[in-house]
Amino acid sequence: MKLLTFKGGTHPPEKKELAKDKALLRMDPPQFVYVFLSNHAGAPAKPVVKENDTVKTGQIIGEPGGFISAYLHSPVTGVVRKIDKLYHPVQGRPMEAIVIERTSEDDWQFLDHSEWESLSKEQLLEVIKKAGIVGLGGAMFPTHVKLNPPAGKTIDTFIVNGAECEPYLTVDHRLMLEQAEDLVLGVKIVMKILGTKKAYIGVESNKMDAYEHLKRLCSDSSIEVVLLRTKYPQGAEKQLIYAITDRKVPVGGLPMDVGVVVQNVQTVIAIKRAVVDRKPLIERALTITGEAINNPMNVIARIGTTIQQLVDFAGGLKEDAEKLIMGGPMTGIAVNRLDLPILKGTSGITVLSHEAEPIKKPCIRCTKCVVSCPMGLQPYLLYLLGNKRKYDQAVEEGLMACIECGVCAYVCPSKIDHVRVIKLTKKVYQALRGGKK
């Protein structure tokens, strides 16, 4: 069978065997949850609770702070203990978080809307917005915004991203096996919202069981399950769209510019939960994995659960644990403390063991980064220009097209950290340009 794919990329050791056969376990809600007001891309939410307020599970505790922002709900039934600043791993600085102490079993406050079949497109979008759903693949972009493209953009294709190309992570794989019916129903809801006739679920070839399971479920629908080549970054939005539809998202453009909307598997399931089961987003499934964790597994945990609690649940860290990553090893964020809570977009906790520090060498122009860059960039050149602070020239060479997948640094035999410098160059350029205006 022909496997759909894109040009470039690489294939790091998958390491999915650590957790891929572990069925999802539901973790008991912790006694304390720490919910960042910035639990999504865009403006942080505005708190609507005060200290000592009692809250129910699913009760709104934060309202959107802007157009690109999202509602926030209490993950547990309990009392708001304080609203305080805590180090935010994605933002990289202290940000406000609501600390809630759990006082009893879940007393749910469900979303309040009628049967989903009777809802209009606008009402469905409102439900999704009220449920606080954001992209659960990691980007945390508010879903109601993404599903509501501006007038003039016609969407004809909806794609579910089931590639899960990050090494180690297996949560989407488990969801596609264990919650496939919810996923399919979620796809149908999204298709109704977008008004598309066609939807695809893209699954990498290293998840054949999930592919075949979904294929059976979708056999008599307009949802086509397609098999993708196992390659990193197959799940990057632009690469995924190209592999499945042969359309190229223009540089600086968005998927909607080529008539496509992409959602991660778990996001679609969350939409089904909100629309059909009336549950706002207060928990997520994630993989706890890596060589340096005692019992790699896939869990369902409340938003705001700390890494420490998750790690304990997975049998604790091994002695040689050296790096703890929120997310997968290619794009995740390394953190050096365990008291941080997971966010809506935390798809995994990956703990790596000690490895000899790679010897850094100058670039030997081996061309690996150029050949492997899925965006057709020349990472070695962007690295050089970034280091020389030639920002304008770097932009001319396509700096802004970089999707920060990290393939260049992964493949480099000289162990050069291209992507770190490229990300920094982008930030500095944007700051400088912003200053000029």
Next chain:
Amino acid sequence: MKLIQSDAPHIRTKDSVRSIMLDVLLALVPAVAVATFFFGLYALFLCLFGAIVGELIEWFIVRILRKQKDFSFDLSAAVTGLLLAMNLPPTAPWWLLLIGLLVALGVAKHAFGGIGQNIFNPALVGRVFLLISFPTLMTKWTAPVRGFTRMPWDAMTSATALGVLKGSGFSEAIQRFSYVDLFFGNVGGCIGETSAFVLLLGFIYLLVRKRVNPVIPATYIGTVFGFASIMYLVNAERFGTPLFHILSGGLFLGALFMATDMVTSPMTLKGQAVFGIGCGAVTMIIRLFAGYPEGVSLAILLMNALVPLIDRAFKPKIFGEVKV
């Protein structure tokens, strides 16, 4: 327990500069073995001398002269040293190789800043320097002696196939050097260039290990073949056949192992194709119209100089870039 905070990606490929260089050395082993068979143990000695002394010279330059602390035997100097040795006649005295190594590593590599910074292929700079400075020693060709214990200077002095072509014409050349001999290496010439066959074997190893891509060798050898074909139609006796040209001289050594030097070749596939075509054209111009019977080294060095321009002119297409 201390957790490290660092930037993504958190995993890296196991490949390193050293593992790449080690594979290149391994790929050259068959060629060294065949050279030893055809030219005797002294050829093997020169090859080992080049590789080992090359690394020692680099260690001295980096640690003593440049006072850098982070020297690690990355084997790149061994590759340069081995390739330089393979680019010498089997009769070359060891001190000639030593001078060549000093020029290759001291001037061509470290004066430019060391690994990755040099513009020209160091081994070729060393070779061309010796060719200009010691023309007699560098063109003292012998016929194969066959047998490991015999020494190359025991053998008869002999011209190379391309030398005969230039001097006496094609019918004379093909009489003395059959295609089979040219392919398998039963002819005189530099230590490493004698057998196209084993060089190809080594290169296939590098292809399988994904250390190189075939663009430069294919375009280089293809251009030589195409160029020679045209000239064959013009004057077969004077210019020889295309097959004769691709099997003779240092073309395989140059195209497979010298032109493909990562540091001194272009970064994109398109650029590499242009580079290979340029190498092929210049090689043939020198072979057929200039004073030297062979032009591989000079062709590659000339194209090395053009790499920055080629890199600038031939960029990969950015994914999703809209044509303006």
